[in-house]
Amino acid sequence: MPAPHVAGGYEIxxxxxxxxxxxERVRTEYGTVQRAPLFVQWEAPPGEAHPVPLVLVHGGGGQGTDWTGTPDGRPGWATRFVEAGFAVYVVDRCGHGRSPYHPDVVGPMGAPxxxxxxxxxxxxxxxxxAQTQWTYGPEHLDQLLCPMGPLPADLAESQRLDADRLGRLLxxxxxxxxxxxxxxxxxxWLTADARPEKVVAITAIEPMGPAFAQFPGLGALTWGLTSTEITYDPPAGDPSEVTGRRIPALAGKPVAVVTGGASAFAAFAPQIVEFLAGAGxxxxxxxLPDxxxxxxxxxxxxxxxxxxTVKPVVDWILATIR
Known part of the structure; x- marks a missing residue:
């Protein structure tokens, strides 16, 4: 196998x-420190890009490298989006990857x-x-796990921080x-709530769900598809009042929910779609099998x-922004 620097595979x-x-700047016993910054890496085609860029938001304990490469060293979706003419902004969510985490400032860590x-x-x-596209060996599982760290123990606060920083990114x-x-x-969903006029569309790949799901050791989607409060119309003073209400920030918003044929997430994706449709x-x-x-x-x-797998997503985004 050739060394990575000679293997090629994508346009520079x-x-x-x-x-x-x-x-935020916060006072601690160590002095004034910064709480939960958000790292952003961007890349764009050499020439003119599509007028609307993409912001790529990783999942769980991962980091922005989930989008920039694969466990076997091939270019990731971020590169393919750039090759398709998009400018991309890849973030490391608060407390993940290059976004520093100290529990005294951000809050307690969850389990590794x-x-x-x-x-x-x-x-x-x-x-x-059925999962024929996982062709990797044990060394690739190591590569998958290397960038994965703990989530903040407070899932709602983690989501609130991320949405605030992503809103300011927009x-x-x-x-x-x-x-x-x-x-x-x-x-x-929360970033759209914070900046509805800035979010043109959302492509949710294998999104966390279904609505109101409980995740032992992690937290719960207390407010439907989010753990922290999101705006409903009419206003919901309590999570028990959420069902059947609209989310103004998502009203008429183009949303794609993308699932793999051998994924357990595909089983509850229709419930997510139904909830989002009910929200407007x-x-x-x-x-993908379709x-x-x-x-x-x-x-x-x-x-x-x-x-x-990236091609239907590229096609949907292009059709949406035109």
Whole structure:
């Protein structure tokens, strides 16, 4: 196998950079520190890009590298989006990756992400025969786990922080399409709530759900599809009042829910679609087998056929923004 620097596989662009969305300044016994900044890496085609950029929001204990590469070293979806003509902004959610975490400032950490949980989520034994696009060996499972860290123990506060920073990111970059994965899904709904005029559309890849689900050891989607409060109309003073109410920020908003054919998330995706439709979104379920793309599990953004799984998403976004 050739060394990574000679393997090739994607076009090198000349327009890329990075910055942070700062967190709040807080006083501690150590002095004044910053709480939960958000790291942003961006890349754009060498020439003119589509007028609406994409903001890529990773899931669970991952980081922005979920979008930039695959466990076997191929280019990730971020590169394929750039090749399709989009400018992309890839974030490390608060407390993940290059967004620093100190529990004295951000809050207590949840449990570390173990191999057993990774296998249960990304390659469960019960769908081994159907999940034909997980062709990786043990060394690739190591690569999958290396960037995964703990989530903040307070899931609602974690989502609130992420949505606040992403809203301020949109204040900088302007209108954008949000592309979320897994536990990044709630961040998409909350960011739209914070900046409805800046979110053109949302593509939710294997989003966390269904509505009001409980996740032992992690938290609950108390407010429907989010753990922290989101705006309903008429206003909901309590989570028990949410059902049947609209979310003004999602009214008429184009939303795609994308699922893999061998993923357990596909089973409850119709419930997510129904909830979003009831909230007012213009939602569509993009189930990959309907596009002739089979064998994918929850990690469809970095499985062996990731160059194929991205294509229906690119097509949907292009059709939406035109």
């Amino acid at each position: 662009t000349v327009r890329r950079g990075q910055f942070w969305v700062p967190g 992400f173990p191999y057993e949980a990774a296998r249960a989520l990304f390659l469960p034994d019960e769908v081994n025969d 204040d900088i970059v302007g209108e954008a399409v949000l592309v979320t994965h897994s536990a990044g899904g709630p961040i998409g 979104a213009r939602v569509r379920h993009l189930h 596009f002739g793309i089979t064998g994918n599990g929850h990690g469809l953004i970095f499985e062996a056929n990731s160059d194929e």
